[in-house]
Amino acid sequence: MSDKLRKHIEEITPITDKEFDYLLSHFSVKKLKKHQFLIQQGDLVKNDHFVVSGLLKAYHTNPDDGKEHILQFAWENWWITDFQAYFNQTNSTLNIDCIEDVEVLSISLENREKICADLHKIEHFFRKKSNFGYIALQQRILSLLTHSTKERYEQMLSNYPSLFQRVPKSLIASYLGVSRETLSRLSK
Template identity: 55%
Template sequence: MHDTLRQHIEKILPLSDEEFAFVYSHFTLKRFKKHQFLIQEGEEVKYAFFVISGLLKLVHTEEHTGKQHIVSFAMEDWWESDFYAFYTQTKATLSLECLEDTEVFCVSADDYKKLLDGLQKMERFFLEKANFGFLAAQRRILSLLTSNAKERYEQLIQQYPTLTQRVPKSLLATYLGVSRETLSRLYT
């Protein structure tokens, strides 16, 4: 398992064995079952998660209507959390749920700070990950603002081809902001 984390980090920067041992000491391995929550709205967000295996969905639920908005999916080699709540140490406004049995490495806010303070390379690593996350979020917002349903679906297939085989159509429809019926027409 620890090789997965090391390979992920070393896609951005090399680490000596001693540096990786320091990094690894700040993570905890956790396993979750399908439908289990890693984060629930209104609760404290203790961790940011690196997905080793499995699939997660990050969701915001409207308080008055109960309508769900899927913010993102996270699969192997991705990071996920309610990052606003994690960084500001406020209550979650998003829920993170397993769509499959999932294994993650968790880093607490305190351990995250210790990593940044203790190894400057990790500042660069997390900055790169944050930048790529920001770019993906910006691309998603622009897609929602400027693309029709068919274009958004095609973009999703192009960017994440395996996601459509792992996620039920009803959840893909919610993520794309279309009805299940509209997605079924696009799917054929």
């Protein structure tokens, strides 16, 4: 399973066997079953997680009506955590649970900062990943501000076709911020 992490890093920077062994020693393996929680709201967020296999969702639960708003899906080669809580080492405001059985490689903030400080190329890797993430979020904000629900649905289908095979429609609706009924109309 560590091959996937290595391949993922080497999409941005080549690393030696020795460097990879060193990096890997800072991660721990975690396996979860479908429906289990990786992070529950209120937990201290110690780790960021690289998804080796499976699918998860990060969401905010409205305290008034219990409604779920999905911030992010993550599957193979994605990273997921409550980033605000992780970087500030505070308690999670999000829930992250498993839509499928999941294997992740987890790294603490302390270890992440350590490997970045020890290896310039890893600092480079994480800077690049963060830049890509920043761009993706800006595009999502623009999409939320400027596109109709129909356009956002079609954009999502075109960007992530495989997600629609793996995720129930109700969760797609929750990600787009629309009702299940609206989504059914759009997908006809």
